[in-house]
Amino acid sequence: MKRVFVLATLLFFAIAAQPVQAQSPNQRIKDAVAAMGGADALGNLKTLSLKATAKHWEPEQSYVAGGEPRPLGTSTLAIAWDLSQGMSRTDHQHKMDYPFPGDETYSDIVGPSWGAVINDKGDRPMSPNRLAFELREQERASPVLLLKALGQPQNVSSAANQKAGGKTYPAVAFNDGGSKFLIMFDPKTKLPAGIRTVEDDVIHGDGVYDLWLADWKPAGAAKIATSLSWKFSGLAKLDVTYTDIAVNPALPAQAFTVSDATKQAAKPPANGDVPWQAVLVSVNFGRYDDLQEEKNASGGIVMKQADLAPNVFQALGRSHNSLVVAMKTYLVVFDAPQNEAQSRWTIDAAKAKFPGKPIRYLVMTHHHMDHLGGARTYIAEGATIIVGSPDKAHLMKELAGAHKMHPDALQKNPKPVKIVEVKDHMTLKDSETIEIYRIANPHVEGMLTMYVAGPKIAWVTDIYSPGRESAKTPANAQYLDTVKKLGLTPALYAGGHGASVSQADAMAMLAK
Ligand SMILES: [Zn+2]
Structure with missing residues (x-):
């Protein structure tokens, strides 16, 4: 009897010591569906x-490094959505x-097996990566x-609590075809608060992409969120606000x-390793080049080397460039655009042309992601980064973020991140001299130009x-004036674009 009592006591404390029994994942889904009006209402x-209206941002195009995300513009949207067909x-x-x-006016059609983009030039298939993303x-x-x-219910499982913006959300995982969504809940209303995927980005490395849902309003007998906000690791990317909702309309035929040509050429969505955040940036910029994506996918990176002097060449990418300068014992590179692939090409070309010289410095004109995306490859080479103040x-x-999801050269071969900041002026000198100036300009705080x-x-x-550029702009006029005032007498101007x-x-x- 005593033994049974002791056992019962132990059992009691064992149970009591357990954390409060978490709600089952399927129960959370059930409660959320009820909060949204119930299964019948949603099924109808x-x-x-x-x-809708939309606002677009890119955090890594900010005016000041680490400052407010750059607003890219706004859109108005008209959406015809067949929920039963997806x-x-x-x-x-x-x-x-x-x-x-x-202004950019276009339409897109997104479906499970094909997609298309339509503008004033006609229609064309949506590229597989873009379709997968959309x-x-x-x-x-x-x-x-x-x-x-x-x-x-078989595709719903428990998930750890998720953190965002200083709050903690109970969550469940939903394996939805190729997507693993972490659905985060508002504990008070039981409504879904956010839908998360775990993914990475070329600049930030491993992170999370969230859709935050708010302003729930009636749609028939159901409730839907009318304020939708997409963020990468807390940084604003896209806001959409529904201004007008019609339930169960007959969609235009x-x-x-x-x-027929587009229908026949259309491809299914990419599966597997989609560069989600890279697709988002291009879509957000309003200039997604579906055709170019096809070319890159089949042909790999295409770059050209332009020799500008015996010790200098420009590495020309499709839209972004670097400059490689051979000093007596080492190399200096200006700007690290796009991604590791472009850096790899540039580094290989530099080593082939100037064998035996290590890359000692990467000098960044500015912090924007399209010129910085390949910087980690140079750090892996042992280079020190030179940036303008206050970057x-x-x-x-x-640059020190973890890149475990898609390990890059620096993740595989960790090296300390070394950064030197230029407040005003700096010189690199051995057999060659490079002058680095921090200059006033309308694009960013902390812009450098090199000579x-x-x-x-x-x-x-x-x-x-x-x-x-074939005509004078306020920015190029100011730049050329600055060069003159610095007492520089360039024979050539070479650029990141x-x-x-x-x-x-x-x-x-300037005369035009
Ligand atoms: Zn920029």
Whole structure:
């Protein structure tokens, strides 16, 4: 008897010592569906016609490194959504302010087996990566995602509590075809608060991509979120607000109609290793190049080497460039655009042309992600990064992030991140002299321009694109004036975009 009592006591304390029994994952889904109006109400949502406004941001195009995300522009959207087929058509009217100011009007059709993009030039198939991305985001934002999870209890499992913005959310995992969504819940309302995927980004490394849901409003007998906000590891990317909701309208017959040629050429969504965040950046910029993606996928990276002097060459990418300068005993590279693939090409070309010289410095004109994405490859080579003030603190953090999901050269071969900050002016000198100046400009705080003294080559990015710009702008005029005031006399201007032009050509441009 005593033994039984002791055992019972032990058992009691063992149970009491357990944390409060977590709610079962399927119960959480059930409660959320109930909070959204119930399974019947959600099941009755067959089609939606939505009008919406959108705001686009890119955090790593900020004016100050680590500062407010750069607003890229706004859009109005008209969405025809067949929820039962998982198919939608969105008519986009983008008013883009950055990086390509102008209006962009197009439509896209996103479905489980094909997608298309339609503009004033006609229609064309959506590239497989873009389709995979759009399809996943359509699914993430679908008002019937939780109803689907409710019908597939075998694909729902428990997940650790998730943290975001200083809050902790109970969560469950939902394996939805190729996507693993972590559904985070508002403990008070039981509604889904956010839908998370775990993924990485070329600049930040391993992170999370979240859709935050708010402003729940009636849609028929159901409730749907009308404020949708996508963030990468807490950084603003895209906000969509539904301004007008029509439930179960007859969708226009031609909503999903495209030409036979496009229908035949259309490919299914990519599966496997989709560069999610890279796709998002291009879509957000309003200039997704579906055709180029195809070319890159089949042909690999295409770059050219332009020899500008016996000890200097420009590594020309499709849209972004670097400059390689051979000093007596080491190499210096200006800018590290895009990603590891572009850095690899540039480093291999540098080592082939100037064998035996290590890359000692990578000098960054500025912190924007499209010129910084390949910087970690240079750190893995042992290079020290030179940046304009006040970029050091932000870049120390950025460049040291974990990249375990897609290990890059630095993840595989860890080296300390070494950054030198230029407050005003710095010189690198042995057989060659490189002058580095921090200059005033409209693009960012802390912009650097570089001058290779021997061959008289000035390097400039984003405020002047030599060879690409044919007329005077406030930015290029200010830059060329700054060069003059610094007492520099370039024979050539070479850039992070465009190619290179002579001093005479640059001056002729100013006259236009
Ligand atoms: Zn920039």
